[in-house]
Amino acid sequence: MSEFVPPSNPNVEPEEAGFDLWGFLCRRAWLGFFFGTIGATAAYYYYLRQPVVFKATSQILITKQQAEMPVNTVNGLAPNGRSDPLASDIQTIMSELTVRPAISDGRLRELPSLSGASNLTQTILNGLNAERTVEDGQVLDISFKGTDPDDCAKVVNAVVASYDKNLRETYTDQGMVVSNLLKDAKEEWLTTLRKCEDEYAEFRKSSSLIYNGENVTSLSESRMAGIEIERSKVMIAQTEIQSQIDAIQKALERGGSREAITLMLESFNDKKKSGDGLETSLTPTQKFTREIFQLELEEALALQDHGEDHPKVRSIRKRIEMTRKYLSNELSDQIAPPAKKMDFLQVYIESLHQQKKAGEERLLQLNSLFEEEQRIAKEQLDLQIKDKRYRNDIARSELTFNAIVSQFKDADLAVKAGYHRTQVLAPATRGYQVEPNFQKCIIVGSVAGIAVGLLLGLLVEAADKSFRSPDDISQTLRLPIVGISPQIQLGRRDRTNPIDPAIVTIHRPRSQSAEAFRGVRTYLMAATRGEGHRIVLLTSPEPGDGKSTMSSNLAVTLAQTGKSVLLIDADMRRPTVKRLFSLKNKMGLSNLLGDVSLDVNECIESVTFEGSTLDILSSGECPIDPGERLMSDRMESLLNMLRDRYEWIIIDSPPVLAVTDSATLSRLVDGVILVVRMNGRTRMGAVRAAETLRTLGANILGLIANGIDPTKHGGYGYQYGVYGAGGRASKYYAEAPNKR
Template identity: 25%
Template sequence: MKASRELVKSDSDLTSIERSSDSSSTPHSYNYGVDPNAETEVNLLDYWRAVRKRLWLVISIMALITMLSIIYVARKPDIYQAGARVQVDLENNAALVGKTPYVFGPANDPVYFNTQLQILVSPGLMRRVVKTLDLEHNPNFFKGSSAQKRSTWQTIKQMAGFGKAEPPTVADKLPDDLPLGATVPAATSHDDRAEAKRLQPYVGAILGGLKVDPVKETRGLYKETRLIDISYTHTDPEVAAKVVNAIAETYVFNNLERKTETNTNTGTVLQKRIAELQQTIRTDEERLVNYAKNNRILTLDASQNTVVERLGSLNKQLGEAEGARIEAEARFNEAKRPGAATALTEADQLKANESETKLADLRQKRAQLMVDATEEAPEVKEIDTQIAELDRQVKEVRSRKSNTLLMNLETNYRQSFAREQALRKLFEQQRGETGSQNEAAINYRIIQQEIQTNKTLLDNLLQRSKENDVIMASKPNNISIIDYAMAPEGPIGPNRTRTVFMALFLSLGLGVGFALFLEYLDDTVHSTDEVERLLHLPALAVIPSAAASGRRRLLAAPGGLQKRNGYHSDNAELLMNVDGRSPLAEAYRHLRTSVLLSTAGRAPRSLLITSSLPGEGKTTTAVNTAVSLGQTGASVVIIDADMRRPRLRSIFGLSDRAGLSSILSSDMSEADMLALVSKDEVSGLSVLTSGPIPPNPAELLGSDQMRRLMAALQANFNHVVVDSPPVTSFTDGVLIASIVDGVLLVVHGGKSSRHVVKRARQLLNDVGAKIFGVVLNNVNLQSHDYYYYQRYYGSQYYKSDVEEETERASA
């Protein structure tokens, strides 16, 4: 058990680790290749972890809401439903509209059917039902049956299947002598607002439980029927049945009452209209006879009227004259175009054609002479004289004939226009004479048509009056009750089991949603996945908390921390020295390996360990990292650069004397600098404390003396570990980050804010610092996010010697 189980042997040769020069082979280098878009990826495992982390919250919400729903449904009374069915045929209005009755089909008048559905749920009909059943004096209508007064516990037992449903008993039933087939008394106060206001609560209660649905057939071709189902739900089965039957009976009676009243009114209107038409017909016949005598109308036959015949003849002549005028006008306008009259003249004048023939011969002859002679030759001049004379004669003939033709066409046009105007004047005169003569005949025909129309209408009204008398004598009703309602034997609701399961699932969704909402509000860093996704940096190590690593057991065990190390404190910073197999030691050895492999070619000589805010464990990480590096046999010096809150002197039990501030505030030589470095015999580390706290730490840490100090220490030690203040609070750490080989950023698991950590990373990147990665510190391994690490560090293989001794002592 005491054999060495160190990860790296303490051999000085191990201080120089061979690496490949290829940076791509170092997965934990500061240039960490994380996809920037990975932050937006949706990972279902993250949701599951968020819910699992708050599993008891989800279970509590589910238990609370489910229990409340059980109590709620257990206190609700049973609901009973009774139903009746009525048939609605198409209304026969033959006496009103003069049509033959027809059978109501599936596509016949849907407006009428929908109107009946609305009448069934009208407040007026419900008020008549309330008065018919005397619901105002029935306490059982609102109170419910006595069967619903059983305890909540009995209902819960029945839901679980350990109790039997009790048969409904009614204390105050409605009167059993309700006439289901008799006539319901007519309502006498439809317009009484006071009564309507008084009955409004009862009407609302009925409408709240009433359901009216048309019955649809699913087996035949036509899905629609003439049936309507009326159902009503109530806590008392007897009340439900009585109310449904009362609604059906009242509805049927109201329809019959309305039809009877309508037929009576129709008969009155028909009789009045018939008397008016008879009087009108007699008056119009007398007026027709007197009109014929006064206007000497003997016949209305148009074939025997000469005035009309002459008007037709004039109309025909006027049409012919108008056509002749249009033709003459067209020819005259065509002749007025340039060249048109000349073309017409040439066609009729043979003399002009002969002259042109001679003129062509002379021109041909002149052309022959011009072959051997000139234009000054006598024979050529003679021919030119003849050509000019013939051309003048041709033009004179053409002009004279053209003028003559235009004059003839104009004369013809004017004659045609004058004849048309004369015939139009005669036509208008004859038409006026014809209109005067026929006006009396037209009025005579109008009076005749009015008399004939009134006689036809009178015959129709007499026929309708007879049909209405037959309808009134038979008292038909197109609405009838098919099935009456019976008191239901068992309740239809509430479905308590379904309600409870719905509440269970809804509460599950609410609990999960609330857990995810809390996870959304949680701005802290919890896992290595979040570190790599949010910061785009590798998570070099996960350091468990002291409680999770069994620190209490180490301190209480024989030969514990005080006895082994000789310290008079139980500082957690030096738990690395307690046992090399403890979870903390394994975590820091893992961090050491990641640091040594973080750069290509050689191990980093100088290392800055800082955090974003105070209290994240940077000093603890710096001390234990330095100890783990020293365990490899390398010489390690740790510098307390946190001159605002120094802690190394208390950890290592060093006196408060000169330190870092003394070196930076003076011009010491390298030997004087190294003389201030103290050696801790227990841990094997060299320690340079902060020294007296200066008023200006940032100016000292950014000075050239600090660079000289770092160069001197790197020349005399294998590794230089610097503990600096938080980078977001002070600029000290940012100044040091630019002169070291790399930076470790310590993040407190479950406490450090994501935005603050990202800001710290940005500050380090702005000065060109090489961030090796992130150390997730003080992690609770009992959390679901670190289940793997819990198994790794808590396995039997990695138990420390002290733990095994403690277990044997307790056994």
């Protein structure tokens, strides 16, 4: 089987296409215009139904020069650090404190637009507004919205006058208010301070604490410290006694010399008494005995750390043996020992146990005494805490009282140093209309309508499963476009020419449709690099896509180049080629596959046009088993035999999704071209068809977009001699490589 070498890999997945905004607007702009018109109409109707609202505005300048006040004043008129200096003024203007006097003083109930209000104060507050003219400025804009322009001006002027009056009265009484507040606070804190001092004096009289000026101490704490020192001494003495007992018992257990131990204890006791003078009073025998004892102690420590066979242990034992040997020689030269004395070692050990027992009893007494003092100390600690609380309360009371006294002295100066007044810069005049705003209503209604229309267009766009452009088909199926065929306009049938008018390459060779088929021919010839003997299968996802017309016109354009071309109609269920070319031969492909003895030349019929010849093998009689015949070995043998006779073989096969015939034939041909109609075709069918062919391993050369509407896709394709808009068709034809 020959192999196509296409100019580009048709199975390479193209780049993901984004949302086609321009195409969407072109297709669905009418929805935006339609709903925009409805929105504008509804907005105009709303404008006519809304009541007319007027607005009057007045500008006032608020001047403040105020010293720091000792306490906050009423109505939020006192300064507040870095807070908004006009915040309290705005709040006061838009409150009942200002509006109620304005109603009575300005006789606002008599105004025609307000006479019917059940709650006039709330009605005015709803339409009243106060805001700065300039950020961080001292000028306020006071405005009111109502249904009568003259009444709006009267309301604003009445509110401004009421606020100015209220401000003067409030600031005049401010000094008296502050003075009275400070005077009451002074008396209250003085009473509180004296009460705290009296309670503290009574507490000191009844307390067991010791006062030394500002310092407060507890006897129990000092006694506990002395007991703790005494306990430490007793515990240290107990530890020393126990260590002596343990040392003597361990020496006796190891078999040490009782004389050496006794000498050691005597030396220890003498050392306690005489200190360093002991060394000069010892005899040589006593010194050797002490040395043996020290070596035995060292041996015991070495056994604990190293074990019996350690070199250090053996060295110490050797030194003990030599020292004893030397001591024995010394003692043998001396006079016989004196008479037997009392066992000092046993007496000494007994005395140590007595001392230890006495120490334990002493420690129990000290512990009991310490617990008693600790209990008393806890009680006195509560008294100390209460004493500290009394003194803190007195200190805070004194601090507050002194601050109030100082503020009381400065109150008059603070009031005299400041002032707070208003000045009307622009009184309110006749109001002007602010609602409804015709321009705003129309714009908002139109924009809302257009938005609804475009949203509806998006929903329609999402529900539309048809292909919108050749680009859309190529990107969805991941296949290159090898041809774009517009809608074929059928003219009158020429009675002198039996060929169907749908074969535009014969009837109208200079038409745009004919040029599209020549473009497909160019692609195929470029793909084969000038070589012949190629078999190409044309199929479609479903019936009605125009594959038979495409196959016939493509075969004609190939024959017009002088090549030997055979057109095979493999659609045995709905044959079309025979009708298009008005063939008379009743024998065809089904007869060849069913009768092996039949000669192929008997089934092929030739059609001649403009000096060119096209051989056609029609489908023949409709068999009951077309699928089985196409799958037979006879079909493969027939194609191999015909390959040697023709340079090009074009096969018109049934739709991929309708039957399995195309899937069977796709394995026997050199390449497959998928024909997809633009209008009325769902995406899912085309995608399934392409995936089916890929699964079977078919060599898909590309696709032909059929049924292009020139009025919607005028930029695609061209006519012979006159190129279409932009010449965009060249973008969809694969570039032919250089011939060998």
